[in-house]
Amino acid sequence: MDLDNRPNEGIENVPMQQRRDFLKMGLAITGIFAGGSLLSVASTFNRAHASDFAKKYPFKPHYSMVMRQDRCIDCERCMEACVKTNHVPNVHGAYRTTILEKETPDAIGGKREFIPVLCNQCNLPQCVRVCPTKATYKDKSNGIVMMDIKKCIGCLTCQEGCPYNARYFNEEKKAVDKCNFCIDTRLAHGEKQTACAFACPADVRVFGDLSNQEDRVFKLVHQIEKQVWVLRPEAGTRPNVFYTKG
Amino acid sequence: MTLRTLITFAAALALTASAALAATHGGDIVYEKPVKGVVFSHKIHVEEKGLSCDMCHNRLFEMGKVAQDKADFVMESLYQGKYCGACHNGTLAFASNSRCATCHIGVKGQKRLSNGDKQEKKGH
Numbered sequence: 001m002d003l004d005n006r007p008n009e010g011i012e013n014v015p016m017q018q019r020r021d022f023l024k025m026g027l028a029i030t031g032i033f034a035g036g037s038l039l040s041v042a043s044t045f046n047r048a049h050a051s052d053f054a055k056k057y058p059f060k061p062h063y064s065m066v067m068r069q070d071r072c073i074d075c076e077r078c079m080e081a082c083v084k085t086n087h088v089p090n091v092h093g094a095y096r097t098t099i100l101e102k103e104t105p106d107a108i109g110g111k112r113e114f115i116p117v118l119c120n121q122c123n124l125p126q127c128v129r130v131c132p133t134k135a136t137y138k139d140k141s142n143g144i145v146m147m148d149i150k151k152c153i154g155c156l157t158c159q160e161g162c163p164y165n166a167r168y169f170n171e172e173k174k175a176v177d178k179c180n181f182c183i184d185t186r187l188a189h190g191e192k193q194t195a196c197a198f199a200c201p202a203d204v205r206v207f208g209d210l211s212n213q214e215d216r217v218f219k220l221v222h223q224i225e226k227q228v229w230v231l232r233p234e235a236g237t238r239p240n241v242f243y244t245k246g
Numbered sequence: 247m248t249l250r251t252l253i254t255f256a257a258a259l260a261l262t263a264s265a266a267l268a269a270t271h272g273g274d275i276v277y278e279k280p281v282k283g284v285v286f287s288h289k290i291h292v293e294e295k296g297l298s299c300d301m302c303h304n305r306l307f308e309m310g311k312v313a314q315d316k317a318d319f320v321m322e323s324l325y326q327g328k329y330c331g332a333c334h335n336g337t338l339a340f341a342s343n344s345r346c347a348t349c350h351i352g353v354k355g356q357k358r359l360s361n362g363d364k365q366e367k368k369g370h
Binding site for chain 2: 070071101110
C-alpha cells in the first residue's frame with residue numbers, strides 16, 4: 001500500500017485512550033489512514049532534548065542552570081542559602097527555590113529522587129505575557145525574568161501563568177517575588193555563581209552562560225551521551241533550566 | 247481466658263518483643279553532619295540483611311559513639327573503604343557513589359521520621 005499517496009484522515013477522531021497508549025510507548029500519533037486501520041506514529045523520545053530549546057542564544061550572557069538531578073540529597077543548603085541571600089520570608093509556601101521529592105517504590109535499586117526547582121527563566125515566559133502591568137519582564141541583556149515590584153499590583157495572574165510554581169506573594173514587599181539568579185544580590189557584586197549553586201555540596205546545580213562555548217553549562221547541554229531534559233516541555237515556554245543524570 | 251484476650255495478649259507480647267529488639271539493635275540513626283538527613287537503619291541491616299553486630303562494631307563504628315563527630319566522616323572516606331564504604335563498595339553492597347537518595351533521605355525524610363512516619367499534610 002502506498003502510504004505516501006493516501007489521504008491523511010486526520011487524528012481528531014483518535015480516541016484519547018489510544019493516544020495515551022501510544023504516548024506511553026514513546027510514540028505520538030501523527031496521522032490516520034485507510035479508515036483508521038493504519039496509523040502513522042512518530043517517536044517522542046528526546047523531543048525535549050536541550051538542543052531544540054537552545055538553538056539560539058539571544059542574550060549575552062545567557063544565564064542558565066543545569067541540575068545534575070541524581071546527585072541531589074535534599075540537604076537543603078541551597079534553600080537556606082537562598083533564603084538568607086535574598087531575604088525570603090519564613091512563611092509556608094514562600095520560596096524562590098525548593099526541592100521536590102519523587103518516590104518510585106517498585107524501582108530496582110534507588111527508589112527516591114530529589115528534584116531541585118526554581119524559576120526556569122523561560123525564553124517565552126507565560127508570566128510576562130499575562131502580567132497586566134508589565135511588572136515582570138524579561139531582561140533584554142541577560143534573559144533573566146525580573147520583577148519591578150513598584151509596578152506589581154499583586155493580582156497573582158503571573159502565578160497562574162507560571163507552569164513551574166516559581167512565584168510567591170511576598171507580604172513584606174507587597175509584591176510577587178521570584179528567583180532572579182541572584183542578579184542583584186550576588187552577580188552584580190562580581191560573584192560568578194548563584195547562592196544556591198555556591199552552597200550545594202554535591203555539585204548538583206551548575207550555573208553559567210549558555211552562550212559561551214567554554215562554559216560548563218554549555219558543555220553539559222550540548223552533548224548526546226547523557227540525556228538532557230526540561231521540566232514540563234509541553235508548556236512550550238522554552239526554559240533555561242535543564243536537567244540531567246549520571 | 248477467652249480466645250480474644252489470649253490473642254490480644256500475644257499481640258501485645260509480640261509488640262513489646264519487637265520494640266525491645268529494635269532498641270537492642272540501635273534503631274534508626276539519623277546523621278546531621280556534615281549534611282542533614284542521612285539515615286542508617288539497624289532494622290534493615292540486622293533484621294533484613296542479617297548482619298551480625300561484630301561486622302561493624304567496633305571495627306568501623308564504635309558503639310555508643312557518634313560517627314558524625316569525626317572529621318573524616320565524609321563521602322571521600324567511604325570511597326576509600328572507611329565507615330559504610332567497607333561494605334558499600336559496589337561488590338558487597340551498592341557502591342557509596344550510587345543511589346544517593348537511598349541513605350540521604352534529606353530534610354524531608356528526616357522530618358517524616360521524627361513525625362513517626364505520619365503522612366504529611368498535603369498542601370494545596
